[in-house]
Amino acid sequence: MKKLVLMFAISGLLMSCNKKIENTAGISTDTTSTIIDETENVIPKSDNLGQVAIYEGVLPCADCSGIKTVLKIYFGDGTMESHKFELSSTYQGKGPGNEFVQKGNYNTERGLEKDPDGTIYVLNYDKPEGEQLFYGYTAATPDKIFLLDNKRQIIKSKLNYSLTKK
Structure with missing residues (x-):
């Protein structure tokens, strides 16, 4: 900005x-x-992706000790075409080849559950529904982003499905 x-x-x-x-x-x-x-x-000429929000945490894993997750949200120049993300997932306690990086485009939606001022990030919005991922935060806790289910709802669990803004 x-x-x-x-x-x-x-x-x-x-x-x-x-x-x-x-x-x-x-x-x-x-x-x-x-x-x-x-x-x-x-302001050097480059492929500058603008400001970035970085969220980190360890998500639950069925067959490992956790998935170290880093989500980078690049805001670009404010246009939808410039919205990019990078999602890194490292499966802890696994052998070689345990890190996966996914890059793509995202879109935002207003409102998360009962919070009309919450925000949902639709990762891979331009891909088939099965390839889309959803993360969101409430207006009250913008520094904590939650992995959402396919209905765009916070996953209700005793396990921690959230990442913290760095």
Whole structure:
């Protein structure tokens, strides 16, 4: 968000300051190109996915000591097309090949159970329903995200199906 505000501020400067100035060496310089060069040093050109929310925890596992899980939610530029996620799952107590990384797109839905201000992340929203995963948080506890069942409900269990924001 800060980068977006900075870009708007710089755009305003570019429009209002497009004139020639003379630097200390007496050489005429275009201020627009100078501002652009300085901006590229502050905001490098890259595949920047924007701000990221990182949730971590250990989810229950039927045949291991737990699944160390890291969910990264990239907000991109705010458009649905730029919403990306990365989900890493490491099965603890297993041999080699115990880590799985899944990357894809997500969408958000408002409301979680009885909380109209809660948020649900639909991971792989653009894939068949069987490949979609659901995580969500309530407005009261935005730093704790829950793995949801296929009906988009918090899994009711004595086991811990939540991740904590880092």
